Amino acid sequence: MIVILKPDAGEALVQDIIAQIEAIGLQAHLSKGQFRTVIGVVGEEGTIDKEHLLSIAGVEQVLPIMKPYKLASREFHKADSVVEIACPQSGTLKIGGGSCLMFAGPCACENEEMVHAIARQIKAAGAAVLRGGAYKPRTSPYSFQGHGEDALRWLRDAGRENNMPVITEVMDTRHVSIIEKYTDVFQIGARNMQNFNLLFEVGRTRKPVLLKRGMAASIQEWLMSAEYVLSQGNRQVILCERGIKTFETALRYTLDISAVPVVKANSHLPVIVDPSHASGVREFVPALAQAGMAAGADGIMVEVHDCPSKAMCDGPQALLPEQFADMVRTLERLVASLGRKFCSVNAMAPVPV
Ligand code: PEP
Ligand code: MN
Secondary structure (H helix, E strand, C coil): EEEEEECCCCCHHHHHHHHHHCCCCCCEEEECCCEEEEEECCCCCCCHHHHHHHHCCEEEEECCCCCCCCCCECCCCCCCCCCCCCCCCCCCCEEEEEEEEEEEEECCCCHHHHHHHHHHHHHHHHHCCEEEEEECCCCCCCCCCHHHHHHHHHHHHHHHHHCCCEECCCCHHHHHHHHHHHHCCCEEEECCCCCHHHHHHHHCCCCCCEEECCCCCCHHHHHHHHHHHCCCCCEEEEEEEEEECCCCCCCCEECCCCHHHHHHHHCCCCCCCCEEEEEEEHHHHHHHHHHHHHHHEEEEEEEECCCCHCCCCCHHHHHHHHHHHHHHHHHHHHHHCCCEEEHHHHHCCCCCC
């Protein structure tokens, strides 16, 4: 349910209404818009008594949220949500509401030098957030699984050196606290989109969460997964379309471009596109990135490697740093023509060395 407050409800009354909602065993999620203050009331299905909510002083209207996802829906929060990511040295990057972000880096952090070298190159080209895997979700248990905590350290240090926030995938609830210590954004991978305990666990932190769409998940299932994170009080959720399984076998997956406007219509959360995992082929990454941004995405995540033929995973889809720089220049022009803008650390004050 959405509880719409009377326009003159002051802060004390808002807090009192929240307390009354919580006293009857329901969760209250406050959303302050430009024109109205609403409280999203969630609880187990069938336990919300509309008449009772209406009887609380200061409440003007009580409306049902028709979608199965509540806090993720536009019905609850009309304006685009803006997720803020703090940079390690100074500044804050914003994604959503017209501000776009470029996430880039290697699939896996293979060694300290490569993470630093790639970070420097992608930052110079305009990337905002450095990605890199430390714990890799591999199809085979015999494939390289990632360098774990060493990789987290390399990633953090490269992020600090370049004033770039860092993102890495968390696959296991037991890794949430160590990943929280080293990085700025949690990535939930496609294979873990419905790992509900993991979603609850990152939802209990207050770090941004990038939630990838499962390769066989519907848009509704994806938004229900976002709801798991939001239900724990973490509002900082970014969605990522990374390709789904279809009958088409020409590429690794099929990038579902239509997911971008559909998600935007139904949810206030920022959504980005990952053309690297979607295609699996470097040659097609720039075109899919352009399509994603043209469709309204709030950013792109791509894999970059300085020697893709030697990459320990996902080499065929990795862009060379110079290809990445070319792609960014084209995307910047495209996005500017659409009235949006990439937010990057380069636009901020230089970092003292
Ligand atoms: C990745 O980003 O390296 C990754 C494994 O992505 P996905 O979960 O989309 O397959
Ligand atoms: Mn990868």
